[in-house]
Amino acid sequence: MRKIRSFTVMVCLVLLTSCSQNQTAKNSQLALIKTTNPSPVITDKSVKRNHVEAIKKDVSSFPQIYDVAVIKGKKGTLISYKVKHLYRFRMKQIEKDITKMLEKKYPKENFTVSSDYKIFLETVRLDEKIKSGKISKKKAEKRLQELIKMTEDIK
């Protein structure tokens, strides 16, 4: 019994110290737990940053959601967000409302909207890879298309 107790204390200590060590952790490491609010990602050079930021602002204006991530590519735009806990029973309706608003405001563009945590996490990871220069614009566009396909498969 004593051995089990000392083992549990040791495991707790290891976990606590490992959590406090890496203070400058990447956003994606905690993206599922805390609010990261990632900046919009653009893989298409012809698109202006203001335009994508306006899309993000429009989506963020919905009171039921928080933490909006936007990726603008050549063929389409991927928007992922987190839904507040009290509104999680109405996720489908919120998704419909956001898609309707975007299609009305930006009729020429093609939007894919998702509230899935995995899509959000992958969006944040892609943003980090682009910022650190680990991935080229071409590869980022390819990854975006994969994410859009993944989002459509869920639906």
Place this chain on the structure above:
Amino acid sequence: MASNQKKVTPQQKSYQHLQQKHEIKRPILKNCIKAFFVGGIICVVGQAITYFYIYFFNFTEQSAGNPTVATMVFLSMLLTGFGVYDRIGQFAGAGSAVPVTGFGNAVISACIEHRTEGFVLGVGGNIFKLAGSVILFGVFSAFVVALIKTLLTMWGVI
């Protein structure tokens, strides 16, 4: 019940009163609190496993539910085999039986109980003795819900 009460002699009645007086009351509130916290801890572990599958594998929020349930049932089966889950069950009651881990416990405890009767007729015949009702009513209720949803979709309600 009424005929039984008539047969009770005055001596028995007085004894029953005495017994009721000294009977230890069931700590319902305490049991509920224990069940709430232990059940909650099991759910936190389940949520952590879901995040693990989302974070490290190619599972989405929807598809991560299946491996999470499988992992939780497997863990509770192991804990039952090692005799740990019985202790948790004694302490938490419904808190350990209601989550999906209770299903794994019900399967393995029936296995252990009937191990002496042989692998085929003992383990094979009794493995779903306790969990069988869960599967039956789970499948049946899923069928009813799917039927209702199909009808509502056909009528254009949803």
